Amino acid sequence: xxxxxxxxxxxxxxxxxxxxxxxxxxxxxxxxxxxxxxxxxxxxxxxxxxxxxxxxxxxxxxxxxxxxxxxxxxxxxxxxxxxxxxxxxxxxxxxxxxxxxxxxxxxxxxxxxxxxxxxxxxxxxxxxxxxxxxxxxxxxxxxxxxxxxxxxxxxxxxxxxxxxxxxxxxxxxxxxxxxxxxxxxxxxxxxxxxxxxxxxxxxxxxxxxxxxxxxxxxxxxxxxxxxxxxxxxxxxxxxxxxxxxxxxxxxxxxxxxxxxxxxxxxxxxxxxxxxxxxxxxxxxxxxxxxxxxxxxxxxxxxxxxxxxxxxxx
Numbered sequence: 240x241x242x243x244x245x246x247x248x249x250x251x252x253x254x255x256x257x258x259x260x261x262x263x264x265x266x267x268x269x270x271x272x273x274x275x276x277x278x279x280x281x282x283x284x285x286x287x288x289x290x291x292x293x294x295x296x297x298x299x300x301x302x303x304x305x306x307x308x309x310x311x312x313x314x315x316x317x318x319x320x321x322x323x324x325x326x327x328x329x330x331x332x333x334x335x336x337x338x339x340x341x342x343x344x345x346x347x348x349x350x351x352x353x354x355x356x357x358x359x360x361x362x363x364x365x366x367x368x369x370x371x372x373x374x375x376x377x378x379x380x381x382x383x384x385x386x387x388x389x390x391x392x393x394x395x396x397x398x399x400x401x402x403x404x405x406x407x408x409x410x411x412x413x414x415x416x417x418x419x420x421x422x423x424x425x426x427x428x429x430x431x432x433x434x435x436x437x438x439x440x441x442x443x444x445x446x447x448x449x450x451x452x453x454x455x456x457x458x459x460x461x462x463x464x465x466x467x468x469x470x471x472x473x474x475x476x477x478x479x480x481x482x483x484x485x486x487x488x489x490x491x492x493x494x495x496x497x498x499x500x501x502x503x504x505x506x507x508x509x510x511x512x513x514x515x516x517x518x519x520x521x522x523x524x525x526x527x528x529x530x531x532x533x534x535x536x537x538x539x540x541x542x543x544x545x546x547x548x549x550x551x552x
Contacts, residue, residue: 355531
């Protein structure tokens, strides 16, 4: 029998994109609720327990409620909310996080899907912490610019309706310094302190870039830009979805600006190190709807089910 998959919350931005990834797949069966039963608890419970893999594309509280409905020990949940991203009994759905992460994803029935900002930040920082080039006690900051699709359906409708001149300018937000991605950003980067994080929405649909500035004099072990770059290249050697671009990438410098949307419509992440004699700037870009959300969820599903992890991506 081919695996059965259910998307709970299939009408939201992440759920719709997952359905698009799955639509052309003949190696799985997608379970669907009748439109009039889409929010019916009994029908949702039936489908959740009938599925080999169920995606939870729901707000945090609803995701916790859905998880509690699952009594079938064979059902694997992949939760796209923030509800379980630092829970010890859920595996973080970032296969490139550590050498043993894919084995953990194959074995687990509870997988928490990473967020877009946190995926980019963690992929930049975690290898450098592991290599001793960034201290676990480091006080870091990060800025992220993202397309408006990251704000979900209401924000997409707001931008596409137009008529508000404020939307043409970048929109910094989370100014309370309590963004929902921060717990995962620090925990899975093995940092003792949460970074100061400034996300910014731009007037474009999708695409995301996170930047992390560093003073080389504050890094341990005489870290240089070359060592930072080499550590990233070593960690991600052979990873099909991670590209470590050349140090001080000549193409980017020649253009004079950074193309935030260059990974759109892919499951790829591009990592960069730009540097002067005293400072370095780490940058990561991805499609916030791809590797930043739905693509990552499908990648984890593929690994869990024993498929080639790039299927459908």
